[in-house]
Amino acid sequence: MIELLEFTCGRCGAVNRLKFERVLQMQGNPKCGGCREPLLRLLAEPLNAIDPASYTHNLDREALEALGKIPGIKTMLKWLIKNSAEASTRLMHHASFIRVSDKQLPSLYKRFQTAGDRLGMKDLPELFVYQGEQPNASTFGVEQYHVSISTGALDLLDEEEQLAVLGHELGHVQANHVLYKTAARLFSTVASEIAAATLGIGRIIMLPLGAALSRWDRASELTGDRAALLTVRKPEVVLRTLMKVSGGSRTFMPELSIAAFIEQAENFEKLRDETGMSKLLVAYQEVFRSHPFPVYRAREVLDWVSTGAFLEILDGEYTRTDVARTTPCPQCGKPLALGAIICPHCTYGSDEDLKQAEKDAESLGDKLDKGFEDARGWFKRTFSGDEKKDDGDKDKGAQ
Amino acid sequence: MNGTCTYGDYARLPADGRRWELIDGGLLPLESMRPADNRVRARLMCALASLLPEPGTAVILQAPLGLILDATHVVQPDLVIMAAAHRRLISERGIEGPPDIVVEILSQNRAHDEVLKRGLYEKFGVPEYWIVDARARCVDVLELVEGHYRRRAFLRAEDTLTTPQLDGRVNVPLAPIFAEF
Numbered sequence: 376m377i378e379l380l381e382f383t384c385g386r387c388g389a390v391n392r393l394k395f396e397r398v399l400q401m402q403g404n405p406k407c408g409g410c411r412e413p414l415l416r417l418l419a420e421p422l423n424a425i426d427p428a429s430y431t432h433n434l435d436r437e438a439l440e441a442l443g444k445i446p447g448i449k450t451m452l453k454w455l456i457k458n459s460a461e462a463s464t465r466l467m468h469h470a471s472f473i474r475v476s477d478k479q480l481p482s483l484y485k486r487f488q489t490a491g492d493r494l495g496m497k498d499l500p501e502l503f504v505y506q507g508e509q510p511n512a513s514t515f516g517v518e519q520y521h522v523s524i525s526t527g528a529l530d531l532l533d534e535e536e537q538l539a540v541l542g543h544e545l546g547h548v549q550a551n552h553v554l555y556k557t558a559a560r561l562f563s564t565v566a567s568e569i570a571a572a573t574l575g576i577g578r579i580i581m582l583p584l585g586a587a588l589s590r591w592d593r594a595s596e597l598t599g600d601r602a603a604l605l606t607v608r609k610p611e612v613v614l615r616t617l618m619k620v621s622g623g624s625r626t627f628m629p630e631l632s633i634a635a636f637i638e639q640a641e642n643f644e645k646l647r648d649e650t651g652m653s654k655l656l657v658a659y660q661e662v663f664r665s666h667p668f669p670v671y672r673a674r675e676v677l678d679w680v681s682t683g684a685f686l687e688i689l690d691g692e693y694t695r696t697d698v699a700r701t702t703p704c705p706q707c708g709k710p711l712a713l714g715a716i717i718c719p720h721c722t723y724g725s726d727e728d729l730k731q732a733e734k735d736a737e738s739l740g741d742k743l744d745k746g747f748e749d750a751r752g753w754f755k756r757t758f759s760g761d762e763k764k765d766d767g768d769k770d771k772g773a774q
Numbered sequence: 775m776n777g778t779c780t781y782g783d784y785a786r787l788p789a790d791g792r793r794w795e796l797i798d799g800g801l802l803p804l805e806s807m808r809p810a811d812n813r814v815r816a817r818l819m820c821a822l823a824s825l826l827p828e829p830g831t832a833v834i835l836q837a838p839l840g841l842i843l844d845a846t847h848v849v850q851p852d853l854v855i856m857a858a859a860h861r862r863l864i865s866e867r868g869i870e871g872p873p874d875i876v877v878e879i880l881s882q883n884r885a886h887d888e889v890l891k892r893g894l895y896e897k898f899g900v901p902e903y904w905i906v907d908a909r910a911r912c913v914d915v916l917e918l919v920e921g922h923y924r925r926r927a928f929l930r931a932e933d934t935l936t937t938p939q940l941d942g943r944v945n946v947p948l949a950p951i952f953a954e955f
Contacts, residue, residue, distance in 0.1 A: 381931060383909040388810060390911065390954055428885035436889060437922060682928065683910025687884070692909070694885035706788060 376641055377681050385690050386410050398680060399637075401609040415689040422605060422693065423495040427550035429693035430601040430684075432675070435550075438591035442555070445587050452558060468521055472503035480504065486534065487522075490541040493606045500548055502541075504529065510620050514544045515560070520553050531623055536616040539603040546602020552595050559592040597675050605688060610680045614640075614673050621669035640673040780845050785867070793838055797890065799846040807852070811879040814908040814951060815852050818877065821946045822855060832874075832940055833861050840868030841876070843898040849891065852906075853877035857940055874939045875902040880909075892916070896923050902939055911952040 379392045389409025397405070404413040442448060468474075475484045484502065491499045500520035507525035510532065514522045522544045529537060547553055603613045611633055618636040679685060687693075784796045793804040807815070819836060826832035837850040848868070856863065856873035863871045876895055878887040887905055895903045896918065903923060905914040911931045916923040929935055935946040 377930075381911045383810070383911065385909070388954070390952075426885055428889045431885075431889060433892070433923075436893070440893075682914070683907060683912060684884070687907075687909055692882050692884060694883045 376637065376677065380681065380683060380686070382414065382683060382686050384409055384412075384414060385416065385692075386412050393686075395681065398686070399610045399614070399677075401611075415686060417691050418608060418689050421492050421495045422688065424695045424697040425495050425549075425605075425688075426694040426696045427546070427598075427602075429688060430546075430598065430605060431550060432594065432597035432601065432679075434594040435591070435598045438587070438594040439555070442587045442591045445584050447584050448587075451584065452554065465516070465519065465521065468501075468503045468515075468523065472505040472523060475502040475504060483529070483537070486538050487541050490538055490545050490606045493608070494542065494545055494549055494602060496545060496549060499545075510623075512540050512544050513556075513560070514547045514553050515557055516553050517557060520548055522548075528620075531619055531625065532616060535607055535609065535612045536619065539607045539613050539616045542606025543596075543599040543603040545606070546599045547595065549602065550595070550598055552598070555588070556592060556595065559588045596672060600672055600676050601679060601685075604676060604680070604685055608689060610676060610685070613676055617669040617673045617676070636670075636673065637677065640670050640677060643670045643674055781842060781848060781867075784840075784848050793850055795850055796846060796848040797894065802886075804850060805881055805883060807879065808881070811881065811908045814906060815877075815879050817951045818906070818946070819853060821951060822853075822944065825943050825945065826855070826940060830858055831943065832857050833864065835864075835869070841873070842868050842870050843872070843894065847894060847898070849894065851876045851891075852879045855940070872898050872900040874900075875904065875937065876900050877904045877906060880905055880907045892923060896921070902937060904935075908952070911948075913948065 377395050380395050380398050382391050382393055383389070384391060384407040387407060387410035389407055391405070391408050391414060393405060401418075404415055404418045406412065407414045473479060475487065477484055483504070487499065487502050500514070500516065500522050503521060503523040505523055505525055508527045509525060510528040512522065512524040512528055514520060522541070524537075524540060524544075528540060532540065547556060600613060600617075603616070604610055607613060614636060615631075615633055618631060618633065623631060779796060779799050779801055781796070784794065784801070787794055787801075793806075795802045795804055815836065819834060822834055826834065828834075833856050835854045837852055839850060839854065840848050841851055841854060842848050853876070854869060854873045855875040855877070856869075860874060863869050863873060872895070878891060880887050892903065892905075899918065899921075901918050903916045903918075905916070907913070913927075913929040913935060914925060915927040915929060915935070915937070917926045918924075927933075929948060931948050931952040933948055935944065935948055936942070937944045
């Protein structure tokens with residue numbers, strides 16, 4: 376593990392050398408050695424309009440790309456949306472779990488709101504608590520999302536750790552993971568149903584899809600952990616949560632050592648390097664079907680913090696969703712929706728659209744010309760001698 | 775984001791000082807570079823230029839500069855390095871095809887460099903991609919292995935930047951690159 380983390384002050388440009396241990400604890404906002412101002416400008420603020428791509432783990436992105444290339448994924452997702460498992464699972468949640476609100480478990484609800492606030496989220500999904508020994512939380516849904524957390528998790532974890540878990544789940548929501556997560560979880564049922572219906576042929580098609588889904592499912596946890604970091608803003612809390620989830624006994628709680636757990640994560644990296652990281656990981660990912668190992672996740676958390684990205688985001692260095700939505704039109708400079716084909720103000724657009732616009736303009740010109748022609752005709756007819764003749768004829772006719 | 779603009783549209787953009795990138799056929803405005811980031815780029819460029827003297831060894835170019843990956847992808851990397859043997863890629867319009875190394879100095883819009891451009895350089899087969907973080911004073915050295923970027927090294931101010939590309943001539947101690955004023 377590195378000892379010092381270098382971080383340039385965004386105000387005065389002075390390079391600060393922060394003890395990594397203290398960055399992990401993050402007790403209060405460190406002061407810049409140059410200007411004496413707080414170093415992290417958003418440490419106590421919501422990360423408004425943060426684009427989740429700012430904290431997406433690369434394995435997550437790669438696995439999702441690979442998933443998109445598997446034939447059948449779109450059909451399956453469509454099936455999922457159509458047969459929306461949502462209605463039934465949602466009903467099940469409402470029927471058997473406790474729905475958390477400002478009237479039910481208000482302190483937990485407040486924590487949930489705090490987590491949403493820190494991640495700059497405006498709309499929160501529903502939150503449920505269910506009876507279960509296993510400390511766990513998950514997010515479900517196709518169109519309407521709901522987060523559920525087990526009583527085991529609530530009993531085992533303290534307030535900050537619960538905040539980390541809630542932030543992790545909200546990270547899945549913010550990063551648009553939920554549909555795929557739901558797919559991953561429902562997959563085993565779907566696969567066996569299809570296999571049964573097609574006498575096992577479906578199974579062959581579904582296998583690579585299942586593997587890709589579950590691989591992505593685990594990779595997405597790494598992104599979730601980063602969201603947890605950005606929610607509690609104290610890396611040690613996230614590490615402690617992972618430690619407790621992997622082997623936290625209530626009886627031995629006072630003896631649990633975060634330092635020893637970090638050391639274990641460090642050693643895991645050595646082990647990982649010695650044995651050839653990628654092969655080992657891929658092999659284990661195939662074997663372990665649920666979450667990736669907590670120790671591996673802890674290592675990834677430490678790694679991300681040590682790159683400085685965590686501090687930078689807490690100082691406002693992140694991609695914003697509200698800034699990129701419009702871009703000034705390259706021709707007239709007025710705001711233009713991103714990806715818009717043609718500028719409504721000055722009709723700037725692509726080749727085809729320019730041609731179309733020219734055609735439209737031509738036909739409009741033709742119409743105008745025709746209009747003028749008609750008007751001219753009418754004028755002639757009304758006021759010239761020919762017209763009078765006409766009128767005379769008409770008069771005759773009328774007589 | 776899926777726009778319908780092509781290189782033709784990109785080339786027709788008015789020369790009003792604003793810089794754009796064409797990604798997936800959509801035009802994205804580029805932020806101007808922060809002075810501290812610019813300083814790091816200038817120092818890195820000087821260090822590289824002294825190790826790779828022109829003419830003959832390599833070509834180093836810096837934005838504004840169009841890296842034309844295909845008809846709907848034109849980006850403006852902060853630095854581009856290519857071996858002299860690959861200088862055929864340089865045309866009147868810019869660079870036509872993946873160079874040996876692309877360097878980006880991380881901006882506030884971090885996902886642009888870390889996600890969007892990483893994905894692009896990976897897809898179009900740029901063998902090495904260095905992401906330089908001037909604030910945290912580190913360099914993420916990514917190399918293309920079987921079509922995917924893998925971190926070859928994560929370097930801090932006390933480390934030295936090297937690469938197997940360009941006959942192994944690159945050997946840049948990072949301390950002076952990241953030094954304060």
